[in-house]
Amino acid sequence: MLLSFALVALCALGLLAALVPSLWAFLPICSDNCDDPKFSKFFDHTFTGAAVVVDGEVAAVAVAGIGMVVAGIRRTTLWLWPALGAAMVVAAFFGALLIWVNGIPSGH
Numbered sequence: 529m530l531l532s533f534a535l536v537a538l539c540a541l542g543l544l545a546a547l548v549p550s551l552w553a554f555l556p557i558c559s560d561n562c563d564d565p566k567f568s569k570f571f572d573h574t575f576t577g578a579a580v581v582v583d584g585e586v587a588a589v590a591v592a593g594i595g596m597v598v599a600g601i602r603r604t605t606l607w608l609w610p611a612l613g614a615a616m617v618v619a620a621f622f623g624a625l626l627i628w629v630n631g632i633p634s635g636h
Contacts, residue, residue: 546581549574549628566633573631577624584620588613 592613599606 542585546578546585549578549581549624570631570633573627577627577631580624580627581620584623585617588616588620591616 592609595609595612596606599609
């Protein structure tokens with residue numbers, strides 16, 4: 529029972545961590561400048577970055593899970609696959625960060 533709750537909480541918090549960065553996309557809406565091309569670029573880059581994070585997390589879970597199953601069947605080292613999955617998540621966040629920084633309007 530406790531393990532099931534922990535897994536549900538982990539999934540919910542992971543999803544929340546992926547979605548929270550996309551909330552700041554709504555801040556420019558308050559200034560009502562939807563016709564500005566800078567806003568469109570910012571909005572597109574924000575949601576593209578959020579998609580990169582979510583896709584990276586899904587791919588990392590798949591790689592770690594499938595890799596651990598295969599390593600368990602072959603009786604080889606298991607720790608490598610979760611480490612690879614964690615590295616994929618970090619890489620996805622850095623990739624999204626680059627996309628988000630590129631989408632910030634420059635004020636010119």
